[in-house]
Amino acid sequence: MVNYASGEAKGELSGAEYRRYSRHLLLPGFTPESQRKLRSAKVAVVGAGGLGSPILQYLAAAGVGSLTVIDADLVDSSNLQRQVIHSEAAVGTPKVASAAHAVHALNQAVHVREVPEVLTPANALATLAGHDLVLDGTDNFPTRYLVSDACEILNVPLIWGSILAFDGQVAVFFGDEGRGVTYRDVHPRPPEPGEVPSCSEAGVLGPLVGVIGSTMAMEALKVLTGLGSPLYGRIQLYSALTGDWTRLDVARRAGRAPVTEIEDLVETCGFPAVEASGAAPVRAEVLSPAEALREAATGRLLIDIREESEAAEGMLPHAVNIPKTQLMEFARGERAGVGPLSEVGDLHGAILHCAGGARSAAAQAELAALGISVANMAGGYVASVTLRP
Template identity: 50%
Template structure:
């Protein structure tokens, strides 16, 4: 793939990095990444992936923009209130980088469509805001053999990890969180609140990990979980191990398809 003059200028700061260079930038331009959710995490994530020149960005979200979103969902503007988030996102990403092809999925990810959608991408970045979707994305990525970069935020804390259990020797999301917590025990951002800039921190870190996975540089976050405490301005990283009893990737796995998930 030859770069145009505009591309050489646009991606110059990547190309001069010896770890990325022209070959790494070509990998980014050829990559297809699905972002689950165009909200708090998805906003900075999508913007940085588009700016980096990821060639195809899939965006799945069935929600519309509301005024309360704008405190953290920087992909959208006040004028977008009431619009589908996928439409607002497409417009913003096209304005940022016309090199990028945006594929919209204006519906909820379900057990009926997850495998078909995810199988069309090289990597998935999950920015969803509920445990049900996180489990579904994890299971579909494992079954489709697609790497997953997952982040979550709440109040003043964020979490980030990469899951590639299908490659062997690494944990999946279920190894770390075996079951969804009981209803009402973990409040949503709407119930408990979240500092808006936290979404920017974690979504940006998520974008870095996606770029690393695509280009093959640095140390993968697979097998590690980073936790950011914004109030203490402190990062800590935990080592993760595969769970031999995991229902998805363990020695006696009981999940072999997505039929156990509610549609």
């Protein structure tokens, strides 16, 4: 964990600051006090990837005094198409370290705290406490609910953004001590596994994250300085293919009680309990990529359920490719033996993986409903990249 030296948080702006932020200070309503508010602000950014890149760069450039960067991932070459805060030289290094280096190079007065950890129900409140504002640039539903719930408990405003393929969304949530709108008012029910594809499966157009991330940074400056009208109670929807923005007004769900404790949605949103026909629900077996590869090396069947065109671009050691459609047809008795599988019993205990984890989680649940127990490799082929030679 690295903390770069903090800039002065109190007192008048220096001559150097007047010069540096002169284009801010020319704006109607943007006063030296506005700039001092940015300098004294403490902002947490969850995710140093596609959305986190423009967020961190613009907040640092704007003079936000303290940034906490939270991300457990390493920089991968597949990130560079859209995660512009990272460079080729940073591949294989922690994203938080790469992002902190870029922020420090842009503005040495910004205090940067690196948190190279996964945000969990156990650490979320402690990690986010003490911040004036949180921005969520993550790409999975359990973390989105976790960040929203933590912010509601802490009564901290949250700027949320989401991107997929050609479309993006931005909103500002604030629990406001039980009166305001949060992520749970917009999405009261977590999606089922496989219901919504990930970016690693559906793709994302690189500049889209710049549009949405920059808009999130703009909303952050509005919230911190009091300028304009932040997107409280509104979601802005953007289509990159048409260039259109659509406004969606949202309200707090009638009767919804304030969130008072953190729920672990990993168990119900992405890696669920599964239920075999006529049996009591059991917790699905979920393996990390490292665990799955170790199991496969000892002879446990590892099935890559991606399409053949995807598998042609690369496969994991010891894996066999059986596309999900073919695998499910075999499991239902609609197809004869496929790959190394000649009987349905051969499928019991196998490990499934796809590109990002969503399809394999869905297949795991579907097979459980047929009485077939398999494991799911969390994160899929993309998450295993740092383990491959």
